[in-house]
Amino acid sequence: MRLVIVFCMMFLAVCESRRLGRCEVVRLFRAQGLDGYEGFALGNYVCMAYWETKFKTHKVRDSDNLGKDYGIFQINSYKWCNDGTVGGKNMCNVFCGDLLNEDLKASIQCAKVIVKKEGLKAWETWDKYCNGRKMKRWTKGCD
Secondary structure (H helix, E strand, O other): OHHHHHHHHHHHHHHHOOEOOHHHHHHHHHHOOOOOHHHOOHHHHHHHHHHHHOOEOOOEEEOOOOOEEEOOOOEEOOOOOEOOOOOOOOOOOOEHHHHHOOOOHHHHHHHHHHHHHHOHHHOHHHHHHHOOOOOHHHHOOOO
């Protein structure tokens, strides 16, 4: 019985920490309309997601500001999604838990709202590691 419990716990831990491959991320982002969205080449979104989470879909961490950050884009619960954070604004009109889904639909939809309102500079990692750099390397070989 203990062996079954240990196995189940190990299985859940692996499932909760799924890391997507770069080309898988490129395909998902492209299929959901991020290539050219608000004038940014697809590589910008891929680069930013890499520096935010190394393409981990289920990452949740305490924010440097208020609330927590969720999913591949580390979207903040105080401003953009609902996790019950007191005073949260939920500007994407989405539950934060939905940002952890591997299909990335909720994450991408919310990222579009953020980019539309604040641009990619809303993510410090994009500004620090991606802005002004060559982005084709992020999508190369993933056609």
